[in-house]
Amino acid sequence: MSTRTMSAHGDLNQVAETITREMQKSAISCQLVDSVKRDEGNCSSMLLVFEKYFMRASNRASLSLMLNQIGDYVTADMIGSGGGQGPLFKFSWGAEDSFVSTAVTILSDLGFRDDQVGK
Known part of the structure; x- marks a missing residue:
């Protein structure tokens, strides 16, 4: 499993649109599995779930990306999860x-930086 938190000033809808487009352009096997959006007052949240096949490891990984x-x-x-092999040891390639790094690169290009809050 791999995790990362980043933040920036921006618009949730534009960020979601850009990251969805760029993630899907990053690999033929990368696809948006589903998304959910919620609005409450001046707060909005969107969950994007991507899946990608990794040929070198012959497995699929998922990326859950929560935008608030x-x-x-x-x-x-x-x-990022699901990239391991084996039922007992969960050996990971x-x-x-890699999947999280792709999203980090896209978000960095949009001006996002590592969020140090809570670390």
Whole structure:
């Protein structure tokens, strides 16, 4: 499992649209599995779930990306999982790290930086 949190000023809908487009362009096997959006007052949240096949490890990994916006401040929480092999030892070839790194690169290009809150 791989995790990362980043944040920036921006618009949740534009961030979600850009990251969805760029993630799907990053690999033929990368697809948006589903998304959910919730709005409550001046807060909005969107969960994006991606899946990608990694040929080198012959497995699939998932990326769950939670976007939260309060005012004009957007936080992105990323969790990559499922890239391991084996029922007991969960040996990983690093697919989940690679998947999260792709999202980090896209978000960095949008001005997002590592969120140090709570660390």
